[in-house]
Amino acid sequence: MSGWTDHNFGHGGLGRWLAATGSLSARLAASGDVFSVQVLRQGRLPLTVDEAQALGVAGRRDGYVREVLLKVDGVPVVFARSVTAHAHSLAAWRSVRGLGTRPLADVLFRRSGITRQPMQFKQFKPNTALPRQIQRVRPGAPRSLSARRSVFLRQQAPLLVMEVFLAPPAAWTGPVARWQPIDWKGRP
């Protein structure tokens, strides 16, 4: 059971951000003064079983993986992991390889011939693999993490994009000021 659902369990502002259409990068950029992308990992890396199934990749479970932090005014607010089959990273999705610190949105929302399948949602429980990985790159992120994912198709090649929301639910409703680098354990 992958735990992904078509139901957006988010409430209020977080629910609206989880359901947001179009470019998440553009929305984040509009919420602060400086938007930036920090690349954590990119290259030929193992896929999870869940990702391999979502991509229809049988057998060998390595793929092309890009992991980033999206930052607003220097504060990491989204962790994103995008994956595709290795062969597709050399063909339909080869432009992902050369992105560097430009957002993936520059590829997905500026080129024709790309379609997006419906969003899925998941609440990652504390002390599971992804929240533990994220604590290493973003200490202070909530222990339980809200995420969404969708598949983009180009020339019938799937690219699975997962976005994990790192600020606590309350931060997604407030003004820009909530992005300020505060310790989200409640200490200013």
Ligand SMILES: C=C(O[C@@H]1C=C(C(=O)O)C=C[C@H]1O)C(=O)O
């Ligand atoms: C798909 C988008 O691109 C964002 C940027 C990403 C990147 O640079 O790797 C990955 C996922 C998204 O959060 C978007 O902005 O909607």
